[in-house]
Amino acid sequence: MNNIKIFPIQTNFINETADFIVTNYPSETSDFSRLAFVFEGKRPSLFLKKAIAKRIGGSFFPPVFFSIDEFISYLLSKNMSFENMPNMERWHIIYSLAKKIAPALIKGRTDFSNFLPWAMEIEHVIDLMDLENISDQEIENIEASACIGYEVPDTINILLKNIKDLRDLYHGQMNETKSFSKGFIYKKAMECSENIDFHEFDNIFFAGIFYAHKTVKIIIKNLLEQNKTQLIIHGNPSEWKSLGSLYSSFNITPLPIEDTRTEKKLPLIKLYTAFDTHSSIAIARDLAKKTVNPETTLILLPKPENMVPFVTELASIFESFNVSLGYPLNRSSFYSLIELIMKAQLTKKNKAYYVKDYLGVLRHALVKSLSIKKDYAITRIIVHKIEEASNGIFNSSFSGQIFINTESIENDDKLMTTILETLEHMGLTTSREDLTEVMRELHNLLFNLWENINSFYKFAGVIGIFVETFIQKGQLAWYPLNVKTAERLCEFKDEIENSSFSGEEFTKEDIFKIFINMFEHEISPFTGSPLKGVQVLGPLETRSLNFEHVIIMDANEGVFPRIRASSPLIPYEILKILGIDPRSRENEIQKYLFTRIVQSAKNIDIIYQKGADKERSRFLEELIWRAEQEKNALNVIPLQNVSFPARYSIKQNIVKKTRDITDFLKEFCYSVSSVNTYLKCPLMFYYKYVLGLKEKEELEDEPGGKEIGTFIHELLEYTFGMFKNKKPVLNDEFKLFFFRAFDTMFHKVFESRMASSAFLLKKIIQYRLQEFLKYESVRIVREILYLEKKFKEELFFNGVKFNFKYIVDRVDALEDGSILILDYKTGLDAVKPKENASLETMPMDRLSIKKNIRSFQLPVYYYFEKKKYPSTQVNAAFYSLRRPKLTYLIEKNTDIDFTIKQSMNALEFILNEITSHETDFCNISKDEEECSYCPFNSFCG
Ligand code: SF4
Structure with a gap:
């Protein structure tokens, strides 16, 4: 023909x-x-x-x-006018029909939300039957066999017995409403195609x-x-x-x-092994970089999950490239925000929200970038300050509460004042009223709006307002996937608003469950500018296209091919009897796509992941076997070795100092931590002390090092408090008192929230404290002078005043009459200045000071305390509580005066630089090690 x-x-x-x-x-x-x-x-x-x-x-x-x-x-x-029936409508019809004609089928799953997975599957099978034009007679044969009973669960036999009636009635409803499923459109088109x-x-x-x-x-x-x-x-x-x-x-x-x-021979093939997703992305990126003609290059991405990290890498190489593949929308950050909101609604108690879920919503990047009033920085600061207040970084009416009420947050005076002060430092002036309004709008949008949902009609309304607000005031456009999600949500809103069941009453929990279930299957056809540059495509998007250079990622079993289970409800054998064999069809389609793209290319780079649980794709194995057959030899496709020099890449950022900022810095009350932070990175200082941003304090079930440190400091202050201005006597009575206090405080702080897992932590801390007491018992101390004492001082350099504050953990008067300043260390972080020989040649610039002085802590403590005891010998030391040990500032034969003089000169230099209008905050000499642990690296990235 x-x-x-x-x-x-x-x-x-x-x-x-x-x-x-x-x-x-x-x-x-x-x-x-x-x-x-x-x-x-x-x-x-x-x-x-x-x-x-x-x-x-x-x-x-x-x-x-x-x-x-x-x-x-x-x-x-x-031939006729019709429309596409939305998914939810189709599933609800199946549910209603099953309820009517086969009540046994929905037994134990009487609610729509519980029956939904079944409704989806039944509808899918009927759709397949329609697409494959399965006749009534073929279905009747299956039903007849089901009456005898297939060796499947009873409910499946019930479904098979009723499948024809379900299909007939479903078709009837579609004919009535002129609203069709995909399979029905194909079937109807086939029926009229002759004429x-x-x-x-x-x-x-x-x-x-x-x-x-x-x-x-x-x-x-x-x-x-x-x-x-x-x-x-x-x-x-x-x-x-x-x-x-x-x-x-x-x-x-x-x-x-x-x-x-x-007759054409196989193209030039190279194989690359990766050990994880990141390394496979890095290999693909490097190969793409070397491509000669981007217009004829394809990067085949069988795993849509890798799209975002890969595209991020590609953006640094090509100005234009096209991405086209089906991407699961439930991976977008906009969708994840909705999930967090739903979670907060479901864990709510009366009018109060579970603090972890409440903060989870607020902390979402899309929330922090909402411009409710002028600048989104206002929203960001509000979120940070609410979080700090809640975690007890400063006191508020809701600090430390497990459940919080949005109204009490809006009415908290201390919170408002703190936010206003921070905004003022940033040069963002706003009124208290405006601030309250922003907070209310945030709470309405993210919490109150979602409280009274009891039908899909109401849910549609909420989705509409929510999406609209983010389109107008958010930053959805920064990320195309969020735009796709917003588009789909708008369609979803229309679909459910006009659905036959929109007015029916549902519980909020059921509505959320149905929504999540539905979105699990939503794939967005992600498309870029199709004819420009390198093409990054999913396997299906390569249909009918060919390229000269092809880079295939993730050539692993389970990825390429990825064969989905055909239908969990209808046994595979039954589908085969009906002439529906989705599994072998899928396998052949994917093999065809692979073969087409490989055979028509000139160069192929294939990347696969290697690991105990990872196998090479069967398509790749076959290709290797073909190549070996062609050359009549083994190992004819070379395996390329790749290595990855790891670099942490951070953009260069500069923040100019405004007059307001320098005024603020001149009045600022410095501490050893703030100056040390500046030494590490001026930008970090800016984020932390000028903008007032703080590292996120998670309310984790497992306490972090900082929390354990605070606990030990408080315990030592309380228990050793009895020896203030006295000689400490660590006898059995004291030890009993000490460990009783430990038990009580530990229970209060950790045990109540960690339950059984607190046991190990308690044992570890207990052991360390026992060792500490042993060490402490042999130290000869005449008197404890202070414990956890706060000081405020004024430092004058060349007549310029700097405010300074510090907290000393403990100061002892020793038996020999000398004074010892102690700083407890529960972590590893204890550095003191280098030897005097290094300080002597130290140039006065930030990086040299960072390298030589390293930390101002002990020199500054020494400097201030020595002024109080001018004629007494003073020393300072870090007191490690991990492995009890003292690290003294002054070792034997050290010229302490010189150490302190150089340290104070360095401090003067740093304070002058901080307050100078001429020096910007910048990260030009950034330390990549520092950046990788920095809480602000998302600002610099
Ligand atoms: S990420 Fe690096 S450059 Fe940026 S503030 Fe942190 S330490 Fe400084």
Whole structure:
């Protein structure tokens, strides 16, 4: 039959098709608009248009292009008007019908939310039956067997017994409402395809179709008989079951292709092993960097989850590239925010929110970037300060509470004052009223709005307001996936608002459950500018396209091919009896996609992950085997070695000092920590002390080092308090008192929230404290002078005053009359200045000071305390509580005066630099090690 044209799989399908069209359908007016092309997807049409334009060398009227779904809908619309039925409506109809005709089926799952997974599956199976035009007789045979009983759970037998009635009634409802499922559209189109007139086209080409549902085969057969249809196939039908079956449905036996191009050898193949996602992305990025012609390069991404990290890498290499693949919308950050909001609603008690879930919502990046009043920095600061207040960093009416009420937050005076002060430091003046308004709007949008949902109609309203607000005031556009999610949410809102069940009453929990269930299956066709630069495509998006250089990522079993379980409800054997075999169909489609793309390329780089639980893709194994057969030798495809020099990359940032900032810095009360922070990184100082941003304090179940440190400091202050101005006597009585206090405080701080896992932590701390007491018992102390004492001082350098504050953990008067300042260390962080020899040659600049002084802590303590005891010998030391040990500032033969003089000179230099209008806050000499642990690296990244 000359209505079928075959191109060998090794050829470039688009180029061959363009040549064929231009040669066989010449048009003086360059008018191809009476030709229609039906491809499996949408993308090939753009490439074909470009290829035709190249051959014609001027403007032309292009053919009319359809995807297969579009063509089937077009065909049916010539016969009747109809619309697509939304998913939720379809599932609800199945639920209602099952409730009516097969109540045993919904037993134990009477609510829509509980039955939803079943409704989805049943609808999916009916859709498959429609697509494959399964007859009533075939279903009746299955039902008859089900009456005898398949060896499956009873409920499945009940479903099989009722499947025909369910399908009939479902069809009836769709006919009544003229609102159809995909399968029903195909079925109806097939039924009327014999008599449809396509007078608007001279020829309809079905191009690059590989697998066709039975309904499509019948449609093509009917159109072939009208003699205005051609099939253009890519690949040999005698080698591919799906192509062969396409042929046989027209009663043609496929013949081998007589084309010398089938002789083409395999392309140049290189293999790369990665050990995880990051390394496979890094390999792909480096290979993409070396590509000679980006326009003919494909990066095949079988795992949509890798799209975001990979695109981030690619953006640093190419100005333009195209990404096109189906991406799960429930991975977008906008969706994750909705999930957090739902969680907060479900853990709410009366009017109060569980603090962890409340903060989880507020901390979301999209919330912090909402511009409710002028600047989104206001929202960001509000969120930070609420978090700090809640974690007890400063006192508020809701500090430390497990459940919090939004109203009490809005009315908290201390919180408002702190926010206003921070904003003022940042040069953002706003009124208290405005601030309250922003806070109320935040609470309304993220919490109050979601409180009274009891129907899908109300839920639709909430989704509408929510999305609208984020479109107007948020930063959704920064991230295309969020825009896609917002679009889908708007569609979803319309669908459920107009659904037949929108007014029915549901619990909020059920509505959320249904929504999450539905969104789990939402895939967005993510498309960029299709004809520009390197193409990053999912396997399905490569249909009918070919490239010279191909980089395939994740060539592992379970990824490529990724075969989904066909239907958890209908046993696989039964589907096969019905002629539906999704599993082998999927496998063949993916193998075809792999083979097409590999065989028509010139260079292929294939990356796969290696590991105990990771196997190479069966397609790759077959390719290797073919290459070995071709060369009649083993290991003919070289495995490339790659290494990764790890670098932490942070942008260079500079913050100019305004007059307000320098005024603020001149009045600022410095501490050892703030100056040490500046030494580490001036930008870090800016974020922390000028903007007042604080590292996030998570309310974790497991306490962190900082929390344990605070606990030990408090315990030591309380227990050693009895020895203030006295000689400490660590006898049995004291030890009893000490560990009783430890028990009580530990229970209060940790045990109540950690339950059984507190046991180990308690044992560790207890052991360390026992060791500390042992060490402490042999130290000869005459008197404890202070414990945890706060001081405020004034430092004068060249007549310029600097405010300074410090807290000393403990000061002892020793037996020899000297004074010892102690700083307890529960962690590892204890550094003192280098030897005097280094300090002597130290240039006065920040980096040299950082390298030599390292920390101002002990010199500053010494400096201030020495002033109180001018004629007494003073020393300072870090007291490690991990392994009891003292690290003294002054070792034997140290010229302490010189150490302190150089340290104070360095402090003067640093304070002058901080307050100088001439020096900006910048990270030019950033320390990558520092950056990798810095809580502000997202600001610098
Ligand atoms: S990420 Fe690096 S450069 Fe940025 S503030 Fe932190 S330490 Fe400084």
